[in-house]
Amino acid sequence: MSNENNNQDQQAMADEWAAALEEQTADAGFDADSLLNDVQAQSASAAQGVELDELKDDSIPVSDPKLDVILDIPVTLTMEVGGTEIAIRNLLQLSQGSVIELDRVAGEPLDVKVNGTLIAHGEVVVVNDRYGIRLTDVISPQERIRRLK
Known part of the structure; x- marks a missing residue:
């Protein structure tokens, strides 16, 4: 029960932070949801397949057991x-x-x-x-x- 309350508290805190960030974007003069929808619509209509080189930072191995x-x-x-x-x-x-x-x-x-x-x-x-x-x-x-x- 205590773990469930803790999860609910964490979710409530995450929601509050998300609302604060949303408020910040609104203060900046744009609607984040509208902007995201516009970008998705544009990318869907103009999407073309491209092959990209894989970006890797060899200084930090992703699956290095020593790092784990x-x-x-x-x-x-x-x-x-x-x-x-x-x-x-x-x-x-x-x-x-x-x-x-x-x-x-x-x-x-x-x-x-x-x-x-x-x-x-x-x-x-x-x-x-x-x-x-x-x-x-x-x-x-x-x-x-x-x-x-």
């Missing part, structure tokens, strides 16, 4: 608003209501990190009193590896 071993390992995903350095003297003087100035300008994208490694930038969104993050820029795997060196 790590796919279920949990990682820590964090969103960093900003940071600052302060002396311990000032840290000890902090109390409720204290304000700490961060090194980031208001409106600047947040850093999205996995286990402390920057993987993307994004902006905060709120859906039904819950925070989320919309990714605005994802760092390529090659760039992430380059930054590790």
Whole structure:
């Protein structure tokens, strides 16, 4: 019964996020369903068979058994608003209501990190009193590896 309630809660949350994304597309001045229908109608009338080369990223094997071993390992995903350095003297003087100035300008994208490694930038969104993050820029795997060196 608890698992069923959890599934219902997850479905309700997914519906709320979908509604928020739909609202975003409406705010952008177009109807996503109408646009999709137009594209499908155009592609159906002008569809021609073509043979495409298979796109492959050989750096990450799809069915590598070694990779399968790590796919279920949990990682820590964090969103960093900003940071600052302060002396311990000032840290000890902090109390409720204290304000700490961060090194980031208001409106600047947040850093999205996995286990402390920057993987993307994004902006905060709120859906039904819950925070989320919309990714605005994802760092390529090659760039992430380059930054590790």
